[in-house]
Amino acid sequence: xxxxxxxxxxxxxxxxxxxxxxxxYSDSASNYFPWYKQELGKRPQLIIDxxxxxxxxxxxxxxxxxxxxxxxxxxxxxxxxxxxxxxxxCAANSDSNYQLIWGAGTKLIIKP
Amino acid sequence: KAGxxxxxxxxxxxxxxxxxxxxxxxxxxxxxxxxxxxxxxxxQFLFEYxxxxxxxxxxxxxxxxxxxxxNSRSEMNVSTLELGDSALYLCASSPKNPTDTQYFGPGTRxxxx
Numbered sequence: 119x120x121x122x123x124x125x126x127x128x129x130x131x132x133x134x135x136x137x138x139x140x141x142x143y144s145d146s147a148s149n150y151f152p153w154y155k156q157e158l159g160k161r162p163q164l165i166i167d168x169x170x171x172x173x174x175x176x177x178x179x180x181x182x183x184x185x186x187x188x189x190x191x192x193x194x195x196x197x198x199x200x201x202x203x204x205x206x207x208c209a210a211n212s213d214s215n216y217q218l219i220w221g222a223g224t225k226l227i228i229k230p
Numbered sequence: 231k232a233g234x235x236x237x238x239x240x241x242x243x244x245x246x247x248x249x250x251x252x253x254x255x256x257x258x259x260x261x262x263x264x265x266x267x268x269x270x271x272x273x274q275f276l277f278e279y280x281x282x283x284x285x286x287x288x289x290x291x292x293x294x295x296x297x298x299x300x301n302s303r304s305e306m307n308v309s310t311l312e313l314g315d316s317a318l319y320l321c322a323s324s325p326k327n328p329t330d331t332q333y334f335g336p337g338t339r340x341x342x343x
Contacts, residue, residue, distance in 0.1 A: 152332075
């Protein structure tokens with residue numbers, strides 16, 4: 119079955135710098151790749167997603183890239199701010215699998 | 231539209247008891263997924279329901295069960311509670327398809343003493 123690996127497990131960056139989180143997946147049929155942000159004590163919230171017919175998607179300071187050949191996708195956050203501190207989860211799914219497959223999460227720490 | 235709601239928000243039980251958690255999806259959403267999240271852990275998939283049918287189930291013991299009603303509201307039940315069942319239980323709703331965006335509820339924090 120599908121497996122999603124996420125790295126790093128913890129990422130500490132200086133405020134204003136960029137952060138990159140990477141995920142790899144195993145099922146070539148996967149065609150939907152969302153990223154969720156979970157702040158302490160809160161519910162996970164979708165921040166951006168990408169589908170297999172595009173290679174990159176941007177939303178202000180956040181971007182996601184997808185490399186279907188290598189089976190990996192990445193989250194890029196530029197000009198990081200204190201409110202970016204959270205746990206970020208990647209996930210993958212296909213049209214035939216009634217279950218999002220989740221990465222283990224990355225704790226992003228923004229140092230002032 | 232109102233978001234996903236879960237009740238109760240907090241629950242304290244003792245070992246051996248059973249518990250029922252409820253999830254009301256966003257209006258029009260027919261798929262509900264349930265997850266268990268323990269401190270420092272990721273999201274462990276429990277099961278997914280669509281139109282009152284369980285379409286997929288995770289690797290949890292049979293003590294964990296669920297159901298969905300005709301109005302798409304869903305419940306999950308845990309019988310014979312164990313200390314290790316203490317966790318945040320999240321439900322997420324989506325319109326229909328596996329690749330539709332999932333929207334999470336605030337979760338139910340279950341503590342087993």
